[in-house]
Amino acid sequence: MDAADVLIIGGGLIGCAAAWHLARAGTDVLLIERGELNAGASGQNAGSLHFQIERRFLEHGEALADQAARTVALSRLAVSEWRDLPAALGDDRLDVAMHGGLMVAQSDDELRLLERKAALEARWGLPTRLIDGAEARAIAPYLADDVRAASFLADEGHANPRLVTRALAEAAASAGARFAPQTVLRALVPVSGGWRVTLRRGAADVEVAAASVLIAAGAWTMAVGALAGVHLPVFPIGLQMNVTERVAPFLPHLVQHVGRRLSMKQAHDGNVLIGGGWPSRLARGEDGFDLARAPTVLVDSLTGNLAVAAATVPRVGALNLIRTWTGVVAITADQLPLAGAVPGRPGLFVIAGGSGFTLGPTLARAVSAEMLGRSAGDAAEAMALVAPARFAHLNAMLA
Amino acid sequence: MSEPCYDLAIVGGGPAGQAAAEQAVGAGLSVVMLDEQARMGGQILRQPPYEMTVASWLDARGYRALKRQLARAEALPGLTFLGRTSVAGVLREAAGFALIAVPTDSAPGRRVAARRLLVAAGCYDLPVPLPGWTLPGVMSAGAIQAFVKSQRLVPGERFVLAGTHPLQLILADQLVAAGGTVAALLFAQTPGAVAHALAGHAGAALRHAAPLAAAAASYARLRRAGVPIQFGRTVLAVEGRDEVVAARVGVPGEAGEAIACDRVGLCYGFLPQADLPRSLGATARWVERTGGWATVADAWQRGDVPGLYVAGETTGVAGAPAALEEGRIAGIAVARDAGRIDAAAAGRAAAEPRRRLAHLRGFAALLDAVADPRAVMTRLAGDDTIVCRCEDVTRAQLLAAAEGVAAPSDASALKLVTRAGMGLCQGRGCEAAVLRLLAERTGVGPEAIGGFTPRFPVRPVPIASVGEVGGR
Numbered sequence: 001m002d003a004a005d006v007l008i009i010g011g012g013l014i015g016c017a018a019a020w021h022l023a024r025a026g027t028d029v030l031l032i033e034r035g036e037l038n039a040g041a042s043g044q045n046a047g048s049l050h051f052q053i054e055r056r057f058l059e060h061g062e063a064l065a066d067q068a069a070r071t072v073a074l075s076r077l078a079v080s081e082w083r084d085l086p087a088a089l090g091d092d093r094l095d096v097a098m099h100g101g102l103m104v105a106q107s108d109d110e111l112r113l114l115e116r117k118a119a120l121e122a123r124w125g126l127p128t129r130l131i132d133g134a135e136a137r138a139i140a141p142y143l144a145d146d147v148r149a150a151s152f153l154a155d156e157g158h159a160n161p162r163l164v165t166r167a168l169a170e171a172a173a174s175a176g177a178r179f180a181p182q183t184v185l186r187a188l189v190p191v192s193g194g195w196r197v198t199l200r201r202g203a204a205d206v207e208v209a210a211a212s213v214l215i216a217a218g219a220w221t222m223a224v225g226a227l228a229g230v231h232l233p234v235f236p237i238g239l240q241m242n243v244t245e246r247v248a249p250f251l252p253h254l255v256q257h258v259g260r261r262l263s264m265k266q267a268h269d270g271n272v273l274i275g276g277g278w279p280s281r282l283a284r285g286e287d288g289f290d291l292a293r294a295p296t297v298l299v300d301s302l303t304g305n306l307a308v309a310a311a312t313v314p315r316v317g318a319l320n321l322i323r324t325w326t327g328v329v330a331i332t333a334d335q336l337p338l339a340g341a342v343p344g345r346p347g348l349f350v351i352a353g354g355s356g357f358t359l360g361p362t363l364a365r366a367v368s369a370e371m372l373g374r375s376a377g378d379a380a381e382a383m384a385l386v387a388p389a390r391f392a393h394l395n396a397m398l399a
Numbered sequence: 400m401s402e403p404c405y406d407l408a409i410v411g412g413g414p415a416g417q418a419a420a421e422q423a424v425g426a427g428l429s430v431v432m433l434d435e436q437a438r439m440g441g442q443i444l445r446q447p448p449y450e451m452t453v454a455s456w457l458d459a460r461g462y463r464a465l466k467r468q469l470a471r472a473e474a475l476p477g478l479t480f481l482g483r484t485s486v487a488g489v490l491r492e493a494a495g496f497a498l499i500a501v502p503t504d505s506a507p508g509r510r511v512a513a514r515r516l517l518v519a520a521g522c523y524d525l526p527v528p529l530p531g532w533t534l535p536g537v538m539s540a541g542a543i544q545a546f547v548k549s550q551r552l553v554p555g556e557r558f559v560l561a562g563t564h565p566l567q568l569i570l571a572d573q574l575v576a577a578g579g580t581v582a583a584l585l586f587a588q589t590p591g592a593v594a595h596a597l598a599g600h601a602g603a604a605l606r607h608a609a610p611l612a613a614a615a616a617s618y619a620r621l622r623r624a625g626v627p628i629q630f631g632r633t634v635l636a637v638e639g640r641d642e643v644v645a646a647r648v649g650v651p652g653e654a655g656e657a658i659a660c661d662r663v664g665l666c667y668g669f670l671p672q673a674d675l676p677r678s679l680g681a682t683a684r685w686v687e688r689t690g691g692w693a694t695v696a697d698a699w700q701r702g703d704v705p706g707l708y709v710a711g712e713t714t715g716v717a718g719a720p721a722a723l724e725e726g727r728i729a730g731i732a733v734a735r736d737a738g739r740i741d742a743a744a745a746g747r748a749a750a751e752p753r754r755r756l757a758h759l760r761g762f763a764a765l766l767d768a769v770a771d772p773r774a775v776m777t778r779l780a781g782d783d784t785i786v787c788r789c790e791d792v793t794r795a796q797l798l799a800a801a802e803g804v805a806a807p808s809d810a811s812a813l814k815l816v817t818r819a820g821m822g823l824c825q826g827r828g829c830e831a832a833v834l835r836l837l838a839e840r841t842g843v844g845p846e847a848i849g850g851f852t853p854r855f856p857v858r859p860v861p862i863a864s865v866g867e868v869g870g871r
């Protein structure tokens with residue numbers, strides 16, 4: 001039987017980042033991935049590094065907004081994580097750009113929402129600056145004339161989802177982590193001193209003994225949890241993204257909209273990426289959503305998203321759309337990440353849920369520390385907020 | 400503004416689309432046809448001028464039939480024709496399909512709803528990467544023909560034409576007739592390979608004497624005009640700094656000699672345009688000789704997605720007369736599936752088109768065998784040769800990306816790492832080459848590897864045009 005100190009399930013950004021941290025600490029890591037590395041959400045996302053409170057948290061009342069505000073601590077950590085990442089990986093091709101981000105408001109209601117959000121952020125120590133339309137256009141001349149106000153955060157930006165996960169994987173491999181792509185998890189059984197794991201590669205099943213297991217399976221987290229006999233309440237959500245042809249640089253910032261779904265940035269390659277949480281349609285199977293098939297594009301999301309983009313940054317309207325794609329993100333019931341030790345299952349850890357590109361490297365670092373028995377340091381308080389323990393009631397009656 | 404929901408939407412006004420429209424309208428169905436061109440005609444009868452008689456690999460009789468079909472289709476009462484309109488994509492809806500239709504002049508797009516959809520989108524030139532092929536002045540046969548056919552314009556002075564497809568003969572003939580100079584006409588395959596292919600389809604060769612005679616006539620005319628025609632040699636590289644100044648010509652693997660020219664035309668074959676059906680999830684099979692995806696159809700030209708029909712070269716390249724027969728069958732099938740005619744009547748109506756189709760497919764198989772590009776096309780690209788011209792990705796970059804930690808082993812993963820296939824053309828230009836390269840490395844066939852995921856839109860379209868589709 002093969003053996004590893006840590007088995008990581010999932011070759012997305014989070015699995016690869018954790019593999020890097022754990023391998024660097026001298027742990028023997030085996031990462032398995034059902035298909036190709038970076039083929040899940042990590043390679044499909046918008047690449048936004050957004051640290052302002054997301055508008056999805058503002059849509060559902062005060063309680064949720066307050067709770068979300070408490071993760072501002074994580075966002076602050078993520079800012080330094082991303083600033084340091086290229087140097088730490090010795091890789092300057094991650095296209096990390098942190099030239100600031102604007103969340104804009106066009107109507108009165110939106111303006112009020114923006115003010116409420118900025119107040120929350122101020123309370124939790126995020127240095128967002130509320131500026132009027134004229135100042136916003138001074139910073140970002142490409143914005144539409146009817147932009148009334150914006151909240152500006154100097155640290156926001158974007159990085160390249162095509163490259164980050166593979167760079168993490170290369171670094172992890174250099175530190176000794178082993179990678180097994182095209183390998184699916186079949187069974188996860190607790191044994192004394194850890195877990196016995198059954199993997200399928202091609203037609204053959206192999207057994208691996210692992211002292212601990214990290215589930216980094218993105219939208220598939222719930223199914224993987226079931227193999228270990230626990231509920232990991234993470235729900236798949238289909239999203240869609242659009243990208244324009246390449247053009248000369250004109251949009252250095254991350255642009256978001258507080259009242260309408262929009263996130264927009266110009267990638268290093270020159271393409272403008274347009275998204276913002278517009279839904280796609282998850283494929284449906286006999287008895288539930290079918291994550292093996294890609295979600296399909298929704299016309300209303302497509303036209304709606306592009307209309308908001310052109311209304312916010314008129315120049316974008318004249319650019320050619322060259323591609324729309326869909327991806328699946330994992331969300332918890334309270335929209336916060338799910339990261340840390342799984343209660344009642346010694347040696348089992350999970351990281352999933354939420355804006356896992358922005359927060360992924362930070363969560364992976366903190367949970368790796370926890371797996372190594374080290375303190376999470378600055379992250380400890382925020383990590384308590386996202387720990388799986390808050391859903392322990394779901395598993396209290398599972399044997 | 401509420402738009403009608405048509406019984407049938409047809410993408411493509413070529414022979415296949417026209418023939419289907421005739422059947423469907425005849426059966427009393429409401430039909431909308433969309434085409435990027437201003438008028439119907441498709442690749443074979445690019446208009447205007449529409450009375451012209453350019454040579455084709457068809458004999459005169461075949462041509463006349465196509466023109467009669469075109470005249471009938473243009474006169475169809477009640478057929479809504481939306482010209483200069485790109486179908487950027489098709490999305491499934493509860494009641495059928497939503498086409499995102501965007502005028503080619505960037506006006507606001509619209510959503511066209513239809514219960515059934517026929518994709519008859521034709522084919523496009525097989526791109527063959529070789530050193531220098533991205534220089535201005537290197538053209539596909541299709542691009543040259545577009546000038547010659549619809550504008551009667553010779554797009555250059557001195558042409559070197561190379562490839563394996565017999566269409567080259569026709570193209571050279573058209574160029575010379577229109578006043579151009581063909582410095583060399585090169586068939587990359589050896590005379591032995593041609594003889595072998597003909598012998599293997601001797602029956603078809605006999606049954607299709609007329610188009611072969613048309614090709615022979617072109618050959619003789621070119622010879623008389625002093626055009627050098629050679630077999631077993633091809634363009635190995637194109638030379639020039641900012642534009643073409645010469646073609647390096649010879650046998651693959653050798654240095655070759657330079658022939659001065661300002662245009663190089665490449666003609667190794669054609670690939671089915673199958674991205675719309677594939678984006679809907681329809682099954683397509685890998686075409687062994689040329690690469691590319693041919694949409695799979697049943698005996699009624701139905702794709703394996705409910706409500707989807709496919710006809711003409713979207714299902715495989717077989718020539719215009721075959722496209723027309725497939726379109727006819729598709730139109731009959733739509734009428735039948737919509738309950739306008741019964742199964743027996745449909746069977747009777749389809750019998751004659753099916754007989755002709757079987758006959759025509761024999762000729763297509765012969766052409767395929769003669770034009771087989773495989774022995775040559777994979778031997779032309781060097782390590783520095785650009786494979787994806789939209790994103791400037793070289794063969795060496797693709798090879799390097801296919802090494803390393805958990806290296807990509809499918810087309811989409813390789814695309815994500817290298818950007819090959821991420822450009823304006825949606826990967827149409829490099830997919831076949833990328834798949835061949837992966838197949839070489841992994842030992843897994845292209846069909847099993849699977850191509851780039853087909854995505855909306857199949858044509859680049861302005862953001863504002865799509866944003867305005869909602870219009871609400």
Ligand SMILES: Cc1cc2nc3c(=O)[nH]c(=O)nc-3n(C[C@H](O)[C@H](O)[C@H](O)COP(=O)(O)OP(=O)(O)OC[C@H]3O[C@@H](n4cnc5c(N)ncnc54)[C@H](O)[C@@H]3O)c2cc1C
Pocket residue numbers: 009010011012013014015032033034035036037038039040041042043044045046047048049050183184185216217218219220221224239240241275326327328329330351352353354355356357358359360
């Ligand atoms: C369209 C879109 C836009 C987004 N935009 C942003 C953004 O701008 N900013 C941001 O912060 N976040 C964004 N996100 C969210 C972000 O992409 C994800 O949260 C993040 O990538 C999650 O990383 P992951 O490694 O957990 O998951 P994934 O990248 O999905 O990786 C999980 C992997 O686990 C593998 N796996 C699953 N089950 C098994 C099994 N049984 N055996 C073996 N392997 C298995 C899967 O194959 C997959 O590769 C976006 C998401 C989407 C879909």
Ligand SMILES: Cc1cc2nc3c(=O)[nH]c(=O)nc-3n(C[C@H](O)[C@H](O)[C@H](O)COP(=O)(O)OP(=O)(O)OC[C@H]3O[C@@H](n4cnc5c(N)ncnc54)[C@H](O)[C@@H]3O)c2cc1C
Pocket residue numbers: 410411412413414415416433434435436440441442443444454455456457484485486487519520521522523524540541542544566569669672710711712713717718719720722723857858
């Ligand atoms: C350069 C070239 C030369 C050829 N010469 C010959 C020849 O000499 N003899 C012969 O038999 N065959 C020839 N063919 C093959 C020829 O294309 C077909 O035989 C015939 O035209 C096929 O008919 P079709 O109806 O399948 O497609 P086409 O005639 O190609 O018609 C397809 C139509 O669909 C439209 N279209 C495609 N996609 C979209 C979209 N997304 N939105 C809107 N409109 C769209 C196109 O504008 C086109 O008008 C040639 C092909 C090419 C490329």
